Amino acid sequence: MMEVESKLIKQGAEARVFQTMFCGKKAIAKERFKKPYRLPSLDEKLTQRRVVKEARCMAKCSKSGINTPTLYLIDNVNHVIYMEFIEGVTVKEFLRKNQDKIENKNKIEEIMKEIGIMLAKMHTIDIIHGDLTTSNMILRDNKSVVLIDFGLGYTSHLIEDKAVDLYVLERAFLSTHHNSEELFSIILKTYLENTGSLGVQVNKKFEEVRLRGRKRSMAG
The missing domain is CATH 1.10.510.10 (Transferase(Phosphotransferase) domain 1)
Known part of the structure; x- marks a missing residue:
């Protein structure tokens, strides 16, 4: 999935969370995976929508002065959000x-x-x-x-x-x-x-x- 070495730190029902690097910075990559029980076209549409919704919520909160991880990149082809790793x-x-x-x-x-x-x-x-x-x-x-x-x-x-x-x-x-x-x-x-x-x-x-x-x- 990723070109740099990544470490799986959490897996839930909807996504996998990796610790990775992004442009030389320690980062988190959150990947939403495919659901085999859904029609591929529907799954793709729902997953893309969910990725965008999550990123928008974070961005809107950050803009309003709420501490959230900084967004680095939204990869909606692979359904991955790259964000700041919080120490x-x-x-x-x-x-x-x-x-x-x-x-x-x-x-x-x-x-x-x-x-x-x-x-x-x-x-x-x-x-x-x-x-x-x-x-x-x-x-x-x-x-x-x-x-x-x-x-x-x-x-x-x-x-x-x-x-x-x-x-x-x-x-x-x-x-x-x-x-x-x-x-x-x-x-x-x-x-x-x-x-x-x-x-x-x-x-x-x-x-x-x-x-x-x-x-x-x-x-x-």
């Missing part, structure tokens, strides 16, 4: 190693606030991430949070979609981190402080989505 650890890793250290309490609160501001900016420009987890946020050089993996991202002005985005993140916190209620509450509070009337609407819908989720859980 750092995921927020998930950082929290697991530092959450119980009292001396890191202020740093963790800063990170949660940064996530809240980031999501507020993203929803204000009608971008839905679709897979908000602490694994898809990288703490670059222990300083700033970079949002990655827009593979399920799309554009939507619907309040419900933004509420579901927040709900996905809350569930990710609940299933991954202890004391998650306190952490997520900082994100949500910051999000609401930076979204104005939009935030009021999203929060109302978010509570409805939460309620539906609890009912499904109780129903087994």
Whole structure:
């Protein structure tokens, strides 16, 4: 697929992610592969559309001041996006190693606030991430949070979609981190402080989505 040596670092249901080089820089190459169960012409069209959609979400977020990997190249013949390799650890890793250290309490609160501001900016420009987890946020050089993996991202002005985005993140916190209620509450509070009337609407819908989720859980 690639002329330079590449290392497979992740494979999902939709794509393979490689660590590679691009113009002398360490890079990430995300390749969407063919689905043999689909008609070739349909598969080609859907895959190209998905690659473009992902790249557009990243570009729009970056233009609005949200930290995302820099886009290097979109190869829509081979369905590969080349982008910046982010040096750092995921927020998930950082929290697991530092959450119980009292001396890191202020740093963790800063990170949660940064996530809240980031999501507020993203929803204000009608971008839905679709897979908000602490694994898809990288703490670059222990300083700033970079949002990655827009593979399920799309554009939507619907309040419900933004509420579901927040709900996905809350569930990710609940299933991954202890004391998650306190952490997520900082994100949500910051999000609401930076979204104005939009935030009021999203929060109302978010509570409805939460309620539906609890009912499904109780129903087994």
